[in-house]
Amino acid sequence: MTNTTQTLHATQAGPAPSSEPQVAPPSSPVGTEDFSLRFAPRHYRTWTPAAVAASALGGIAYLADFSIGAAIGVEHGTTNAVGGILIAALLIFISSFPLAYYAARYNVDLDLITRGSGFGYKGSIITNLIFVSFTFILFATEGAIMAQGLKVGLGIPLWAGYAISSLMIIPLVIYGMKLLSKLHSWTNPLWLVMMFIPLIVLVIQEPSSVGTFLEYGGENNAPVSFAAMMLAAAVCLSLTAQIAENIDYLRFMPPKTDANRRSWWAAVICGGPGWVVLGAIKQILGVFLAVYMISVVGQSADIAVEPVNQFMTEYRQMMPGWLAVTLAVILVVISQIKINTTNAYCGSLAWTNIYSRTTKRYPGRVWFVVLNVSISLALMEFNMFSVLSFVLSFYSNLAIAWIFTVAADIVVNKYILGISPKRPEFRRGMLFDYNPVGITSVVLSGGVSIAMFFGAFGDTVAPFSPLFAAVIAVVVTPLMAVVTKGRWYLRRDSDGIDLPMEDADGNPADDRLTCAVTGESCERPDMLASAVPGPDGKTQYISSLALTLDASGEHVLPLEHGTPR
Incomplete structure (x- = not known):
């Protein structure tokens, strides 16, 4: 894997891409990074x-x-x-x-x-x-x-x-x-x-x-x-x-x-x-x-x-x-x-x-x-x-607040209510920076349960602070999703690439694309279209890691108005 140790610049490297997705030749990961920030190909x-x-x-x-x-x-x-x-x-x-x-x-x-x-x-x-x-x-x-x-x-x-x-x-x-x-x-x-x-x-x-x-x-x-x-x-x-x-x-x-x-x-x-x-x-x-x-x-x-x-x-x-x-x-x-x-x-x-x-x-x-x-x-x-x-007793309140919030979003918001997108999106530009659904849930469940742990609600209920952390997280997570109507999940519906995200078995697809910034060959789920066109004016592609390190933000795709979620 290509390691980028500095901020990305506006200029691109690598082959000039065409308007159609080009499947790049395989490349083997090199070094010790083990796909730290990204999808595991x-x-x-x-x-x-x-x-x-x-x-x-x-x-x-x-x-x-x-x-x-x-x-x-x-x-x-x-x-x-x-x-x-x-x-x-x-x-x-x-x-x-x-x-x-x-x-x-x-x-x-x-x-x-x-x-x-x-x-x-x-x-x-x-x-x-x-x-x-x-x-x-x-x-x-x-x-x-x-x-x-x-x-x-x-x-x-x-x-x-x-x-x-x-x-x-x-x-x-x-x-x-x-x-x-x-x-x-x-x-x-x-x-x-x-x-x-x-x-x-x-x-x-x-x-x-x-x-x-x-x-x-x-x-x-x-x-x-x-x-x-x-x-x-x-x-x-x-x-x-x-x-x-x-x-x-x-x-x-x-x-x-x-x-x-x-x-x-x-x-x-x-x-x-x-x-x-x-x-x-x-x-x-x-x-x-x-x-x-x-x-x-x-x-x-x-x-x-x-x-x-x-x-x-x-x-x-x-x-x-x-x-x-x-x-x-x-x-x-x-x-x-x-x-x-x-x-x-x-x-x-x-x-x-x-x-x-x-x-x-x-x-x-x-x-x-x-x-x-x-x-x-x-x-x-x-x-x-x-x-x-x-x-450990103190820490359990925070751990439960986080894990139960994510679990509630997956089970309730994704599969029961259908408000949260089922596929886990992680790429910059596809997500809003902050979503009040999970943040509110963690702050409330963690904050209330910790206060309870330290006796703010009396010694009788203090032992039950972990249970309250779990219950609050499970209740607040879908409630916030309903209140916000899921508007803060996805910034965009399209990542600008026409290749499918999944294969015939529903697994992440393994088609390869070349990152225009680093020249790295990456699999489809890790790639997005760049907001910056190539030298010939055609669409070029960028990996999620390269986009993470784009300090200028010029490669980030614009907000899609009218996004349903």
């Missing part, structure tokens, strides 16, 4: 559905689930914690499904989906900031867990462990999906064996531990209540934004055809909303291990919530202590690498989108890998892990 998507799903699921190998489960279990007891985990899992699955489908079907990431789902070309920068916060919060959490493992196993000070866990990720992320897919495919089997076999052995050796787990009432022997379950769910719901990371893999799904229909759907469900099934299992296991360590082994709650100590306790039931420590550290390191390569990769994509639309410059995704890792390292050094439950 068919010629690059060479992975099978199973490989894409495995990569997406490999990114959820994080151990934060064990720590989250342990923390809410210790505070609220087993029944309340498990109830909260299941409530959160159901809400996450429901909201994630339409987003995963759109990403896989149309081969765009969640930022591009968000633009055309109620936010506008620049309005989705708001949600990019929400997402990028998720990537460095989770990165810092996992890096802290790895540093704990290095301290226990090798005696490395925490501050040094934080640096090691951060800096080792940068070279692994530079080459994007091509390297990450191999990394996850190689490590997934080992990770699964090391994660679950010791647990099975532990339950077989000490079956009474299951009964102890089921009867545990928490440090304060908390009664079973829906409010306590919602407090537990609030922490788990902070992971709602995980679907955005999975989508950064799902956008590389191959075209859906009659031949691969079953495998395609299986991959979308497993690699998309299905991540929460494994996530909920890990959280429940985190509760189990914490209860075992506190009630059976006699460890303190502070030790019981640290995953490295949880796994060392498991391993010691079946092997010598020195080997248990070694394997626990290896598992922590593998898990941290798997998830934090994903966090750094997805965070770099989000930062790139924010920067390029704001400044009309594109320095490349690699710079933002370093930025995201640096922020994460700072959070680790400031010991964010000690206030993890509070941070």
Whole structure:
């Protein structure tokens, strides 16, 4: 892929186009950008559905689930914690499904989906900031867990462990999906064996531990209540934004055809909303291990919530202590690498989108890998892990506001009301800069739920702030679409190109056109007609990336008056 590191000028390069679309010869993507700001073209998507799903699921190998489960279990007891985990899992699955489908079907990431789902070309920068916060919060959490493992196993000070866990990720992320897919495919089997076999052995050796787990009432022997379950769910719901990371893999799904229909759907469900099934299992296991360590082994709650100590306790039931420590550290390191390569990769994509639309410059995704890792390292050094439950509970309100707004726009506004355009539009000039539908929904749902979280409406309703965030988003999104009559979705109906956007199977078409500015060969869904005619006065074409970087705006097509939406 041609990398543009400077603002585009008025002059054009490349062959003079004719008035009819010209199919350009193929070109292979070069470098490390991995289609950061744009549609993922068919010629690059060479992975099978199973490989894409495995990569997406490999990114959820994080151990934060064990720590989250342990923390809410210790505070609220087993029944309340498990109830909260299941409530959160159901809400996450429901909201994630339409987003995963759109990403896989149309081969765009969640930022591009968000633009055309109620936010506008620049309005989705708001949600990019929400997402990028998720990537460095989770990165810092996992890096802290790895540093704990290095301290226990090798005696490395925490501050040094934080640096090691951060800096080792940068070279692994530079080459994007091509390297990450191999990394996850190689490590997934080992990770699964090391994660679950010791647990099975532990339950077989000490079956009474299951009964102890089921009867545990928490440090304060908390009664079973829906409010306590919602407090537990609030922490788990902070992971709602995980679907955005999975989508950064799902956008590389191959075209859906009659031949691969079953495998395609299986991959979308497993690699998309299905991540929460494994996530909920890990959280429940985190509760189990914490209860075992506190009630059976006699460890303190502070030790019981640290995953490295949880796994060392498991391993010691079946092997010598020195080997248990070694394997626990290896598992922590593998898990941290798997998830934090994903966090750094997805965070770099989000930062790139924010920067390029704001400044009309594109320095490349690699710079933002370093930025995201640096922020994460700072959070680790400031010991964010000690206030993890509070941070995640607060963040869940923002994550839910964003994800449920986009999901509501797709399900209700696109398919039920028919107000929002069904095809996810993301190109500059086709969208208005700002759409009040999504922006209003996020501001209201996020703002009200955060105020509720901090007790503005009383302590009784504070635990339910995530539910209110979801309900407000689902109600306000279609309401705003009806009130505005959908006028702020599309700036134009035509992109000036006569080639169809889809093939016979309804997949994005793979006809190739040459960008008149960069000379790059791009597939049809990534291209528009330029508002500037060619030297011969005929229509010429421009890629979505080149148009993003057009500081003068002269290539942007004019507003179509009388646009129905």
